[in-house]
Amino acid sequence: MTAGNGRPATGGATPDATTGDTVAGVVRQWRAVHPDLDTAPMEIIGRVNRCAALLQQAEDAPLRRAGLSRPEFDLLGALRRTGHELTPSELARETFSSGAAVTKRLKTLTERGLVERRGDPRDRRVAHVRLTDSGRALVDGVLPEQLAYETSVLSVLAPEGQGELAGLLAELLGRLEGRLGGLRA
Amino acid sequence: MTAGNGRPATGGATPDATTGDTVAGVVRQWRAVHPDLDTAPMEIIGRVNRCAALLQQAEDAPLRRAGLSRPEFDLLGALRRTGHELTPSELARETFSSGAAVTKRLKTLTERGLVERRGDPRDRRVAHVRLTDSGRALVDGVLPEQLAYETSVLSVLAPEGQGELAGLLAELLGRLEGRLGGLRA
DNA sequence: AGCAGGTGTTTTACTCGTAAATCATAAGCA
DNA sequence: TGCTTATGATTTACGAGTAAAACACCTGCT
Numbered sequence: 001m002t003a004g005n006g007r008p009a010t011g012g013a014t015p016d017a018t019t020g021d022t023v024a025g026v027v028r029q030w031r032a033v034h035p036d037l038d039t040a041p042m043e044i045i046g047r048v049n050r051c052a053a054l055l056q057q058a059e060d061a062p063l064r065r066a067g068l069s070r071p072e073f074d075l076l077g078a079l080r081r082t083g084h085e086l087t088p089s090e091l092a093r094e095t096f097s098s099g100a101a102v103t104k105r106l107k108t109l110t111e112r113g114l115v116e117r118r119g120d121p122r123d124r125r126v127a128h129v130r131l132t133d134s135g136r137a138l139v140d141g142v143l144p145e146q147l148a149y150e151t152s153v154l155s156v157l158a159p160e161g162q163g164e165l166a167g168l169l170a171e172l173l174g175r176l177e178g179r180l181g182g183l184r185a
Numbered sequence: 186m187t188a189g190n191g192r193p194a195t196g197g198a199t200p201d202a203t204t205g206d207t208v209a210g211v212v213r214q215w216r217a218v219h220p221d222l223d224t225a226p227m228e229i230i231g232r233v234n235r236c237a238a239l240l241q242q243a244e245d246a247p248l249r250r251a252g253l254s255r256p257e258f259d260l261l262g263a264l265r266r267t268g269h270e271l272t273p274s275e276l277a278r279e280t281f282s283s284g285a286a287v288t289k290r291l292k293t294l295t296e297r298g299l300v301e302r303r304g305d306p307r308d309r310r311v312a313h314v315r316l317t318d319s320g321r322a323l324v325d326g327v328l329p330e331q332l333a334y335e336t337s338v339l340s341v342l343a344p345e346g347q348g349e350l351a352g353l354l355a356e357l358l359g360r361l362e363g364r365l366g367g368l369r370a
Numbered sequence: 371a372g373c374a375g376g377t378g379t380t381t382t383a384c385t386c387g388t389a390a391a392t393c394a395t396a397a398g399c400a
Numbered sequence: 401t402g403c404t405t406a407t408g409a410t411t412t413a414c415g416a417g418t419a420a421a422a423c424a425c426c427t428g429c430t
Contacts, residue, residue: 020355020359021355021358021359021362022358022362023355023358024355026266029266029267029268030266030328032266032268033265033266033268034325034328037328037329037332038332038336039332040336040347040351041332041335041336041338041339042332042335043351043354043355044339044347044350044351044354045240045244045335045339047351047354047355047358048233048236048237048240048354049237049240049241050281050358051233051237051354051357051358051361052233052234052236052237053281054358054361054362055230055233055234055361056234058361059230069416071416071417080218081211081214081215081217081218082214083214083218087378087379088378088379088380089377089378089379096238097417097418098417098418098419099378099379099380100379100380100381100382100417100418100419100420101416101417101418102379103379103380103381104380104416104417105416123377123378123425123426124424124425124426125377125378125379125423125424125425125426126377126378126379126425127378127379140219143215143219143222144222147222147223147224147226147227150226150227150230151223151225151226153226153361154226154229154230154357156357156360156361156364157353157356157357157360161353161356161357162225162229164349164353165229165350165353165354165357166225166228166229166232168342168346168349168350168353169228169229169232169233169236169350170205170206170208170209170228170232171342171346172232172236172339172341172342172346172350173206173207173208173232173235173236173239174205174206175341175342176236176239176240176243176338176341177206177207177239179341254386256386256387272408272409273408273409273410274407274408274409282387282388283387283388283389284408284409284410285387285388285389285390285409285410285411285412286386286387286388287409288409288410288411289386289387289410308395308396308407308408309394309395309396310394310395310396310407310408310409311395311407311408311409312408312409
């Protein structure tokens with residue numbers, strides 16, 4: 001899904017006020033071409049992907065102002081919210097990224113003085129990473145702006161709608177993680 | 186999204202039945218550290234991102250069996266569902282990707298004999314791209330498998346839940362596209 | 371002790387996407 | 401016509417992520 005990632009499951013189209021969102025238009029096109037197929041999944045998966053892409057693009061703004069990419073912020077955030085040092089492998093698990101990616105990010109974050117590494121005296125293979133004071137200050141400074149921005153973006157939905165959406169997504173995600181996550185474990 | 190690419194986890198990245206999804210755990214950690222902040226947006230944005238990541242990973246399987254990446258499938262799908270030729274710029278718009286990316290994908294898809302290019306006699310800058318017979322056959326062969334797979338993945342939600350979720354996402358997406366999409370246009 | 375195999379981290383080689391520059395052509399206008 | 405500006409597409413240079421190999425170190429067995 002990468003939002004990389006994060007492209008519509010079936011492609012996109014131009015938004016049209018009379019049609020609703022772009023995904024609705026795409027689904028209509030598919031149905032016209034393949035009336036026999038059940039296109040219902042596109043209505044969820046296509047929208048999840050497209051929402052993820054749009055939200056990320058929007059969201060990135062406050063972070064960039066702070067000179068951080070989202071993956072970098074995720075890494076710093078993991079250290080901040082857990083409140084203790086983490087090893088590179090733990091960071092990889094926490095941020096759902098590969099060890100190699102973590103290594104690279106740690107390199108630049110260390111150079112920028114946002115995190116520090118400490119060797120483990122017991123096991124010299126492992127490193128312990130922690131936030132520096134300025135790294136912590138950066139996270140604490142950016143987070144409120146980030147949340148405020150997210151709140152304003154989501155305010156296009158009424159509060160009850162937001163609650164319902166969060167609930168449904170939690171249910172979906174919880175079961176996907178149990179099912180798909182379990183496959184890998 | 187503060188919860189990251191939807192990548193957070195509670196302390197291990199393993200979902201916990203008593204906790205719900207991984208995002209719930211992350212939000213709890215943030216609240217413990219910053220009790221003053223309104224973390225509600227994470228519950229939606231974090232989950233959207235994480236769902237997108239998990240669904241894409243899952244989804245990729247049927248496509249890869251056909252030797253296609255998702256962006257490639259999106260491009261072929263745009264040609265199939267519109268039913269007519271598209272220029273590279275139209276393809277870029279339809280698939281929400283850059284022109285340069287489309288150029289590269291067209292190159293490999295052309296080499297594989299899945300699409301063909303035709304010059305425009307009126308305006309020699311533009312190219313018209315269409316599916317070859319085998320390109321069309323590939324899309325038509327993969328799409329049903331893809332949809333069946335998506336249906337089975339989403340079946341972790343009850344049908345009414347799926348409908349509600351699709352509706353809420355449509356509302357959110359429609360307004361985001363109107364708001365954020367408008368900024369770029 | 372010494373070695374086999376395992377684990378944490380980093381490095382290497384590569385893919386893929388993007389932004390910006392470039393190329394080719396069109397369209398408007400003096 | 402000949403110039404200027406705009407547009408479609410491609411190329412270039414580069415950044416970021418990944419998988420797999422390499423490296424460093426630990427652990428258990430004999």
